[in-house]
Amino acid sequence: MKKIIMITGAGKGIGRAIALDFAKAAGHGNNVEAHLVLASRTQSDLESIASECKSYGASTDIFPMDISDSASISRLVAETLRLHGTIDCLVNNAGVGRFKPLSELTEEDLDYTMATNVKGTFLLTQKVFAVMEANRSGHIFFITSIAAETAFPSSAIYSMSKFAQKGLVEAVRLYAKGCNVRVTNVMPGAVYTPMWGEVPETMKAVMMMAEDISGPIVNAYLLPERTSVEELVFRPVSGDINE
Numbered sequence: 001m002k003k004i005i006m007i008t009g010a011g012k013g014i015g016r017a018i019a020l021d022f023a024k025a026a027g028h029g030n031n032v033e034a035h036l037v038l039a040s041r042t043q044s045d046l047e048s049i050a051s052e053c054k055s056y057g058a059s060t061d062i063f064p065m066d067i068s069d070s071a072s073i074s075r076l077v078a079e080t081l082r083l084h085g086t087i088d089c090l091v092n093n094a095g096v097g098r099f100k101p102l103s104e105l106t107e108e109d110l111d112y113t114m115a116t117n118v119k120g121t122f123l124l125t126q127k128v129f130a131v132m133e134a135n136r137s138g139h140i141f142f143i144t145s146i147a148a149e150t151a152f153p154s155s156a157i158y159s160m161s162k163f164a165q166k167g168l169v170e171a172v173r174l175y176a177k178g179c180n181v182r183v184t185n186v187m188p189g190a191v192y193t194p195m196w197g198e199v200p201e202t203m204k205a206v207m208m209m210a211e212d213i214s215g216p217i218v219n220a221y222l223l224p225e226r227t228s229v230e231e232l233v234f235r236p237v238s239g240d241i242n243e
């Protein structure tokens, strides 16, 4: 039976690379049966990634949605269950970051970041976990960050949101072990993606690429269900970029 893999923030950056690697694993000539549910706000991004995934032989649905909006989350889960009856894997990847000195961060920066990274991740996880708990099977990835454990000068709000996500990971793990659900906390350092905007070539040269992160995530999913990769930590070989 096909596994239903839901990926948020699948249109760009790390989420896009994860979708592609799942598509390659599920595509022509492989034994993995997977259907990808791709979500983010920008329809054109989703159309582009879906068409690339299909070129590897994977089947997809696209859901333009805003994870900071609870009604949008409810529609995503309800429609996926209507179409496929279950969700086997959730990749909580959608996230935003506004990086500024402490004195320049605004209340709007706080509300925007928390609504996406914290509220959205919590509400979607809560709904999908209920499905997995009933199935006594499933895998939830959280793409948190090394900023879930370490603060950086321009990332006060971002770090607050990522520390909060790590709290959610730890709480969900307490429930997950009792019902055979795997939980993986993925903590990358600096990855070159649209989240960073323009970066100098010297900085780009030391950053990781999205495909460095996505392969090990898909490999963690493909391990036998008895085995849970609890954490994946990725850093540029030269260490953290201390912005």
Ligand SMILES: NC(=O)c1ccc[n+]([C@@H]2O[C@H](COP(=O)([O-])OP(=O)(O)OC[C@H]3O[C@@H](n4cnc5c(N)ncnc54)[C@H](OP(=O)(O)O)[C@@H]3O)[C@@H](O)[C@H]2O)c1
Pocket (backbone or CB within 6 Å): 008, 009, 010, 011, 012, 013, 014, 015, 039, 040, 041, 042, 045, 065, 066, 067, 068, 093, 094, 095, 096, 097, 116, 143, 144, 145, 146, 187, 188, 189, 190, 191, 192, 193, 194, 195, 196
């Ligand atoms: N890049 C890094 O250095 C790095 C390091 C550690 C952790 N991370 C984490 O990795 C995740 C992905 O980051 P990235 O670097 O790949 O960022 P990105 O290139 O900006 O991509 C973020 C994705 O999330 C989607 N998204 C953002 N807000 C959304 C919302 N409200 N509702 C639905 N989708 C939304 C975006 O699409 P739309 O804008 O179209 O919605 C996009 O597809 C984030 O959680 C980030 O915190 C990134």
